[in-house]
Amino acid sequence: NAGVMQNPRHLVRRRGQEARLRCSPMKGHSHVYWYRQLPEEGLKFMVYLQKENIIDESGMPKERFSAEFPKEGPSILRIQQVVRGDSAAYFCASSPVPGHSSGNTIYFGEGSWLTVV
Amino acid sequence: KQEVTQIPAALSVPEGENLVLNCSFTDSAIYNLQWFRQDPGKGLTSLLLIQSSQREQTSGRLNASLDKSSGRSTLYIAASQPGDSATYLCAVPSDNQGGKLIFGQGTELSVKP
Numbered sequence: 001n002a003g004v005m006q007n008p009r010h011l012v013r014r015r016g017q018e019a020r021l022r023c024s025p026m027k028g029h030s031h032v033y034w035y036r037q038l039p040e041e042g043l044k045f046m047v048y049l050q051k052e053n054i055i056d057e058s059g060m061p062k063e064r065f066s067a068e069f070p071k072e073g074p075s076i077l078r079i080q081q082v083v084r085g086d087s088a089a090y091f092c093a094s095s096p097v098p099g100h101s102s103g104n105t106i107y108f109g110e111g112s113w114l115t116v117v
Numbered sequence: 118k119q120e121v122t123q124i125p126a127a128l129s130v131p132e133g134e135n136l137v138l139n140c141s142f143t144d145s146a147i148y149n150l151q152w153f154r155q156d157p158g159k160g161l162t163s164l165l166l167i168q169s170s171q172r173e174q175t176s177g178r179l180n181a182s183l184d185k186s187s188g189r190s191t192l193y194i195a196a197s198q199p200g201d202s203a204t205y206l207c208a209v210p211s212d213n214q215g216g217k218l219i220f221g222q223g224t225e226l227s228v229k230p
Contacts, residue, residue, distance in 0.1 A: 004160075033216045043161075043206070043220040056217060091160060095216045105151065106216045108161040 002027065004109035005074075006092050012115045019079040019086070021112045025094030032075045033106065034067055037089040049075055082116045089113050119144045123207060123221035130197055131229050138192040138224045140207035145185045152181050152192050153206040155223070161206065165192070197228045 005024040013019050025032050034046040036059075048056040049069035060067065064082075069075040079086055092109045120143045130136055140150070149168045153161040165174045165181040167190070173182040180193040190207055204225045208218040 031216055042222045045211070045217050045219070048217055093216060105163040105166050106218065107163070110160040
């Protein structure tokens with residue numbers, strides 16, 4: 001059973017370009033979460049998605065950032081008009097079911113490292 | 118608002134030592150607490166998950182305890198090895214959506230041979 005797959009692992013973009021990060025959850029997982037790890041900061045929640053639905057985007061910056069999880073294919077985190085401050089590691093995670101009572105841990109991907117030059 | 122704090126931020130020990138990493142949280146009404154390991158340039162690996170009704174969990178040389186009333190968890194690593202060198206993160210769910218986690222800043226552990 002493959003783990004959470006993220007690509008690209010490393011991405012370099014010039015200021016003003018777009019960055020697209022992809023995440024395929026573990027098989028059988030329908031809940032996807034995106035986190036960002038800025039240099040010298042901890043991991044911060046960005047968005048929680050189920051297939052075709054954004055459940056919680058309270059951690060997403062209001063502008064330039066968007067996320068989707070279509071019926072078919074991977075989840076996409078899209079950053080438009082990137083700036084140097086967007087340079088960070090972006091992690092995707094998945095779980096089979098949400099909720100504290102499930103006892104299910106959340107599985108993280110290896111991350112996508114975005115560098116904006 | 119829940120806040121998670123980890124101390125120390127960094128720790129260096131000689132191989133073979135037993136060590137304790139600390140995690141504290143401000144709101145004791147948590148559903149569970151997880152400890153993760155992160156190697157440089159890598160993702161997170163879940164080490165232990167303690168449900169709110171549990172006091173501790175063990176996996177090999179790792180033991181995690183949870184004291185909800187005092188807002189603390191500890192990760193005990195027995196007989197440390199150089200391969201244990203990594204950053205250790207604790208996290209609690211922000212609500213009953215189990216995947217929306219609030220992380221501490223992590224403890225960077227270095228085990229010297």
